[in-house]
Amino acid sequence: MNIQILGAFAAVALLAACSSSETPKTEPVAAPVKGIVPGSQEDLVANVGDRVFFDFDKSTVKGTGAKTAANMSTLDKQAAWLAQWKQNNVQIAGNADERGTSEYNIALGAKRANAARSYLVAKGVAATRISTISFGKDRPVALGSNDEAWSQNRNAITSVR
């Protein structure tokens, strides 16, 4: 869901750039998806962003390319959301791609979860509100065996507990 939304935003941005010299078209902006309760898990996924991504064999929020800015933006929004919804506790699950050995990947996933947690704590979220877990490579979100799938699977995913 998150990825589809990002894709939709990108398409709008491209359209806007192409048509910049013409008369601006107006179109309705989609309202937040109906039925989503503010402060819920669905709200976190749809309107905040529940995950950050990591470089191969790395566990820092800082990454290559646009990753650093995207990760910081997502975690900043998570911190603000957690400041708004103080009754919510969260779990951050660290994950790894399949291009690594099982035991090392569990430790690597734990490091990724801890990196995301440390960022949120630095942004003022109480450490006691955030638990962490690592699934190593055992809970991939993308099921393929290619670079795109692997980049999706090197993540830390926040969820409401």
Next chain:
Amino acid sequence: MTDFLSAPIRRRGLVAASTSLLAAPALWTRPALAQAANAPGSAVIDVDRARTDPIPVAIPVFVGSGGDTDRLGRDIAGVITNNLARCGLFRAIDPAAFIGKTDNAPSPNFQNWKAIGAQALVTGKIDSQGGDKVRVEFRLWDVLPGLQIQGTAYTTTLSNWRRIAHIISDVIYERMLGEKGYFDTRVVYIAGSGPRDRRVKRLSIMDQDGENNRFLTDGGFLALTPRFHPTRDQIAFMSYVNDKPRVYLFDLGTGRQQMLGNFPGITLSPRFAPDGNSVIMAQTTNSGSDIYLVGLGGGARRLTDSGAIDVSPCFSPDGTQIVFNSDRGGDQQLYVMDASGGSTKRISFGRGRYATPVWSPRGDLIAFTRQSSDTFAIGIMRPDGSGERILSESFFCEGPTWAPNGRVLMFYRETAARDSRGNGFSSRLVSIDIAGFNERAIATPTDASDPAWSPLLQ
């Protein structure tokens, strides 16, 4: 569960000559010495060398005495044949080539066996002892000189016939090759099923040949990386029960599992110390993971504190050293330290990342996984890092485990998914000898990973 785990077996010698041979201590020095002292000259082979000429062996069906014993005679001969052929060091002669009757006469007609090129002959007979008790008599013959090498009788229950076949296979292996066998063993592993994003992973156990498969956990939680206790029917493994990933001990007798130690972080990658009194494992920290020695009776001692990922520790069989995996130098490499955590030195220097080190039961080699840019490989090196040899390479393989005689490795191999739904992915157990020959898949009812070979059964 207990019947296959600990069914009683009685062994005794048949004749004076074989009894004295049986009583000879198992020689465990250099192979050449052991062979010279322990096996007939014509049958000695070098198991260190790649085999291009496996020993031709004839294994006629064991002669039954009617009823269940006839079926047992066929089945036992079949399991022995399968064991010896699969190990790569024997060639079972097709029974269609056998000449004359195989009626287990007191002395075989060796001319008939010489004529078809048999170097060794295995004969046996089975008598009912009343109820479900049977007596299985087995003889191993050296065909060229026409001599009995071994004669043994076993009294057991009908349902225990597979163990008898494995024990006989081990006797043949040891008498012909001068080294302990590995057939009377089990493998604990992780059975995988379902889609990859909701994978069910169950603790499972089977005989080394893939038979007697049993699922030990119900799949309600992830189970990973099981390892056998050196002497007890106990397994250390990683369990995600209650969403709290920790190292647990699983009792094969009762089916109960119990968390080992009380750690705030995730605990993982357990292996028993050679004395069986403690487990060496890793605990995650904010910056990586540290290695701990945890007593089964309580108490824990931290052995590393590098600020990096230190994981997958394994003791040398004499208990004096520990090999482990660490990315303290930038990427994953293998390190050896002494048992108290001091004198750490890196031993892997080849191209790529190195992981999952496992010390051979003989102490002479360390098996590992090597990760290069596009492939994974299973290899061996000496404990000082010299003599690295890659045995098998593919898209993905990892996690070697040693047969108790240190001659064969088992590991698991995964195939790549060919589409975005994960179709084409598979995970299978594979065995290979340490010369890199005789690679074979082990049939399992589901996908399989994380194998760990048991010691020889008691």
